[in-house]
Amino acid sequence: MSLDQFVQYLVSGLSQGSIYALVGLGFTLIHAVTRIINFAQGEFVMLGGMMSFVLIRSAGIPMPLALLMSIAIAVVIGALLYALGIRSARKASVVSLIIITIGAAILIRGIVAEVWGVDPVRPPFFTGDKPLPFLGASIHPQALWIIGTTAVVTILLHLFLTHTTLGKALKASSVNPKAASLVGIDPRVMGLVAFSTAAALGAMGGVVMAPLTATRYDAGIMLGLKGFVAASIGGFTSPLATVAGGITVGVIEYVAIGVNWGPFTSSYKDAIALVILLLILLIRSGKLAAEERAS
Amino acid sequence: MSEETILEAKRLGRSFGGIVALENLDLTLAEGKISAIIGPNGAGKTTLFNLIAGVYMPSSGEIHFEGKPLGNAPPHKRAALGIARTFQNVLLFDNLTVLENVMAGQHPRSRYGFFEAALRLPKAHREEETISLKARRYLNLVGLGMYADHNPLSLPLGQQKLLTIARALATEPKLLLLDEPGAGLNALEKEGLSELIRRIRDMGITVILVEHDMDLVMGIAEWVVVLDSGQKIAEGTASQIQRDKRVIAAYLGEEEAIE
């Protein structure tokens, strides 16, 4: 593989990995605050892309407005999922809540398939599609949008969590929900904020990604899974590690395709992230066992 | 009168992050006796209990049971070795009947597994008979025989605690750890409890209890160990402890702090 080919794959991996990072941040946020694994996380990404296409192409709404509306729609759905799905279940076990998110995921998927069909759709590029030269390779401007958006969002999220009252309340709630509620932080509000923010993060990823990769009613499954891998790398607690994890997965995926040797081919691309996931779980549990032995 | 040591702790310590719950504890407890571990709040009593039961692993030092080190054996292995315990917050199986709760205690003393169970082999049948019989015996021992088929939550707290003692006894332990058995009991129930503990001792089982009720402790304990702020400050017979100046100071100090 030549240098410019490598750079090509690297950038593709970086941009794809950025999406995984955003999805992963959503997982981490929700898990930290509510201990739930939100299986509908990937669907928010799909919704972002799908809605932007529908609004721009079918409804003729100008792009900037359409993008904002797409994110807003996802946020509303995320909030509804929390308010109607999670809150209603009251004393339900964590497993029941997880199943509710699974149900929500396939419900969203089914509705999208029902209303807008199953064909892939591609919203228009933000700034056209003239490739930009870089280190001998040509980079699609949309890829830069993806990477840039992720970087900005990550920084904003970090600032939000550390410098705003709401953000700090969220962190407090994730560390110790009981203590947080004792000082007046309502866990229900925190849950709502977590779900809404996670939906926004996913949808943002979706709107920047869809023009480049197109999107389909079932795009959410693999995106959700890979975002989960990113979140696992971050231990479901560290946003920074999550982002790093997501990018790593993306890069490995694309470099592996580029190498195109043995099992590292495009047909097995999806399996790579999953194998990473299983490795992480194995390592984690191995460490846990070693900890138990060493006391 | 020779006294065998059943439990020994050597330089036992446990910290949680920066907090030292237990420090440099040396402990020798005799077999077949009723021993009590007391001390003001935060003294480390529950930590010690959990270390013996295997819920926590020591940060330093070690625990020997019947002369052999327990090492990092997890709780389920310790039950098989003969260490049984009850819990401060009861922890009944509310999805099993009263009798089934005690039958569950027979788990480490029975063998048949998936295969025999799946095919209903005679071995499974025989063992089930034994389990059921023994469980009834323990249930009768604590006086709950007539409630065998009831839902455990239908029992008042005092009887729920007796049930967990029966359940722990069903593991046929050599050492029984009772975690605040008297908490929440009225005077009459506490008397019954003392009686029961003496009967358990007479069965040859060593009993260690963590308890706050001084009357209960002084009434049955043959040996008392006093902890304060993670360290042993005194040990001896009940009457020795009652006169020990350090012990009095530790408890008085607690009273002053509350004021």
Next chain:
Amino acid sequence: MTLDRVRRRWTWLASALMLALLALIPFDWFLSQYTGLMIFIGIYTMVTVGLCLLMGYTGQVSLGQAAFFGIGAYFSAILSKTYGINPWLAMAIGAFATGSFAYLIAFPIFRLRGNYLAMATLGLGIIIFILFRQLGQYTGGPEGMAGIPFLSMGGLTFDTPFKRYFLVWAFCLATLLIAQNIVGSRTGRALRAIHGSESAAESLGINISLYKVKIFVLSAVFASLAGSLFVHHLRYVSPQPFDFLASVLIVVMAVTGGLASIWGAIFGTATIRILGDELLPRLENLATLKAWHIDYLNIIIYGLLLILMMIFMPQGLFVSLRDAFHRWRLKFSPKGANP
């Protein structure tokens, strides 16, 4: 009469009735047009009951049961068709392979606290699906393999739906019976204890992760056997019935039936299969009321079912209905309630 005694009387009655019904269905003068449907219900019940036990007793959900179903299916298909091995032996080998595989992955997963099983099995299920699709030289790729031989025993070959119906239901009922036996045994007690309080169960010598692993392996073996029966029924195997949605469907069946309820598994499986195979297709014909392509209506309904079940009837539709029925009966019993 106590609630329990009423329950036991009715269980006997209901079981006898059900068995009679089951035995009569494949006859032409009765309901033989549903033989095919019933065969699928029998096969899928074997998968569902494993998941019911897993979810009911470990409190974790597996999103990859279809993968185990598929492994059993492909082992049977490949060994019996490509290598000419005796189908029964192939089935046993498949079950052993699936069980071993489940054993290997279960240990690391169950050691972790928290709900990693869901995602781990999701990921694993997808990997296995990809393998089914990609390893074309063995599996026949996306188009699959045909010409899988029938099962036969002595002189009897299971070459008609009628014969296969009884074979499948013999397996299915045996599976349910085994599950029942296990639940009523020391093992079942240990599992229920774990469900009641893990700390207390541990203090009684119960090795929690070991039991969770065992239940997971059991569910995998049941699914594998079902998969073998599946391919010897259709004489054809392809990756399609073993994808992620199939795993989700099995969860829907388990949830509808009731977690930790063995007989609920039949109910849940039957409900969903009848819904998907009989009711919804009929609705499709009705929907000439417009271009309301009801293609994905089934997914929407399953999604709603999962959500509503978990919110309003977390013990499952079957268990809720059964308990409600018994309470109603108790109200009108002449001897009055005696709790």
